[in-house]
Amino acid sequence: MTQIDFKHPSAVYFIGIGGISMSGLAEILLQGGFTVAGSDWKASALTERLAADGALIHIGEQKAENITPESGIVVYTAAVHPDNPEFARAKELGLPMMTRAELLGQIMKNYGEAIAISGTHGKTTTTSMVTEIFMKAQTDPTVSVGAILPSIGGNIRLGGQDTFITEACEYTNSFLAFFPTVAAILNISEDHLDFFKDLEDIRHSFQRFAALVPETGTLVINGEIERLSELTDGLDCQVVTFGIQGEELDYRAQLCGAEGENRFTIYRGGQQWCTLTIRVPGVHNVMNALAAAAVADRCGIPTEFVVKGLEEFTGAERRFEHKGNMNGITIVDDYAHHPDEIRATLKAAAGMNYRKVWCVFQPHTYTRTKALLPEFIEALSHADEVILAKIYAAREADIYGVSSADIAEGLEAMGKKAVYLETFEEIEDYIIHNVIHGELLITMGAGDVVKVGENLLKR
Numbered sequence: 001m002t003q004i005d006f007k008h009p010s011a012v013y014f015i016g017i018g019g020i021s022m023s024g025l026a027e028i029l030l031q032g033g034f035t036v037a038g039s040d041w042k043a044s045a046l047t048e049r050l051a052a053d054g055a056l057i058h059i060g061e062q063k064a065e066n067i068t069p070e071s072g073i074v075v076y077t078a079a080v081h082p083d084n085p086e087f088a089r090a091k092e093l094g095l096p097m098m099t100r101a102e103l104l105g106q107i108m109k110n111y112g113e114a115i116a117i118s119g120t121h122g123k124t125t126t127t128s129m130v131t132e133i134f135m136k137a138q139t140d141p142t143v144s145v146g147a148i149l150p151s152i153g154g155n156i157r158l159g160g161q162d163t164f165i166t167e168a169c170e171y172t173n174s175f176l177a178f179f180p181t182v183a184a185i186l187n188i189s190e191d192h193l194d195f196f197k198d199l200e201d202i203r204h205s206f207q208r209f210a211a212l213v214p215e216t217g218t219l220v221i222n223g224e225i226e227r228l229s230e231l232t233d234g235l236d237c238q239v240v241t242f243g244i245q246g247e248e249l250d251y252r253a254q255l256c257g258a259e260g261e262n263r264f265t266i267y268r269g270g271q272q273w274c275t276l277t278i279r280v281p282g283v284h285n286v287m288n289a290l291a292a293a294a295v296a297d298r299c300g301i302p303t304e305f306v307v308k309g310l311e312e313f314t315g316a317e318r319r320f321e322h323k324g325n326m327n328g329i330t331i332v333d334d335y336a337h338h339p340d341e342i343r344a345t346l347k348a349a350a351g352m353n354y355r356k357v358w359c360v361f362q363p364h365t366y367t368r369t370k371a372l373l374p375e376f377i378e379a380l381s382h383a384d385e386v387i388l389a390k391i392y393a394a395r396e397a398d399i400y401g402v403s404s405a406d407i408a409e410g411l412e413a414m415g416k417k418a419v420y421l422e423t424f425e426e427i428e429d430y431i432i433h434n435v436i437h438g439e440l441l442i443t444m445g446a447g448d449v450v451k452v453g454e455n456l457l458k459r
């Protein structure tokens with residue numbers, strides 16, 4: 001594997017430098033004195049920020065001539081295929097190459113404490129919560145998070161060398177290239193079935209990730225995961241559990257707030273530890289906060305900063321993000337794109353005393369939609385009315401014989417109100433004529449469905 005010498009900065013080229021994770025890693029290298037260049041299909045606030053900091057950015061078609069013998073180490077993501085002109089040119093020139101995950105793993109080794117937050121869902125929110133706690137404690141962490149976090153003014157925070165906080169994604173086994181000293185596993189469920197064979201394959205990947213934590217480190221894991229011992233038996237590190245169900249859990253949350261209030265008491269080692277109220281809705285966010293609290297506590301953060309960080313956390317971009325109000329309609333955007341995430345978000349919304357909850361859902365990838373079609377239908381049934389947008393293809397071709405209309409038909413068969421509309425313009429017109437004062441509209445999905453709410457607010 002290619003190795004980067006952080007004591008002797010050199011040139012690094014990023015294929016797809018505008019991605020939320022890639023841009024953050026490029027920023028870290030720029031701070032470390034590296035010469036950074038890269039390409040992306042379109043300009044964004046992230047690429048503009050990198051350019052302002054000294055990176056050379058190629059916007060538009062990714063061309064072979066962008067890669068030269070002086071490009072140095074070439075970094076790429078799972079979305080880059082071998083026929084990509086820049087990738088092919090780098091191979092032709094024999095340049096050293098590494099994946100985004102391999103680079104992130106090497107960066108982690110430069111910090112005293114490397115905290116990696118994994119799980120099928122909840123990674124971004126929990127990583128953001130951990131960040132808020134560490135910042136409240138003035139520990140000056142370096143952070144790489146998969147969304148824009150308002151409190152750090154972006155997706156990256158360049159801090160000291162003591163603590164590095166990052167998400168750890170399981171897709172293509174990326175997190176197996178990491179070197180965590182503290183790792184968290186929030187949950188495990190079926191996803192990314194274009195890469196993994198089935199749930200057992202996914203569990204095996206998380207088991208391998210857990211085994212990366214050294215003997216001196218700590219694994220913080222959801223104690224409600226089925227067949228937990230299969231994941232934890234034989235590990236050299238300390239294993240710490242969290243959850244809501246089970247007196248034997250090391251960290252347990254007990255809900256104690258009024259309806260619609262996310263207030264809970266945390267029990268540590270069976271003893272009452274602290275009581276707090278978080279601003280982000282849903283029991284799933286109680287679990288995220290509990291995991292963040294356990295991680296911070298095991299890293300020695302005083303209780304007062306754990307509570308302060310969680311109570312003042314207002315959410316990351318596209319995580320139940322309040323976008324605005326239109327004629328008395330509240331518009332929220334959420335990144336949920338897996339049935340478990342959708343169900344949790346809609347259940348949280350249902351407890352917020354709106355007259356009706358509308359969900360505009362854009363499925364993400366054909367493979368996920370086809371593999372989890374019944375689960376999507378059930379999860380979306382927790383909204384009062386559902387509007388389906390076209391599937392966001394991402395890296396895939398439309399060859400799987402599945403459509404958003406299949407979800408709409410499934411919901412209608414359950415007696416739920418659902419409609420499938422081809423374009424965002426049709427969706428926006430439908431909303432204007434059907435959603436009324438006092439109702440909640442959630443745009444939901446990992447694609448570009450956020451534009452629907454933003455367009456409505458501009459009208």
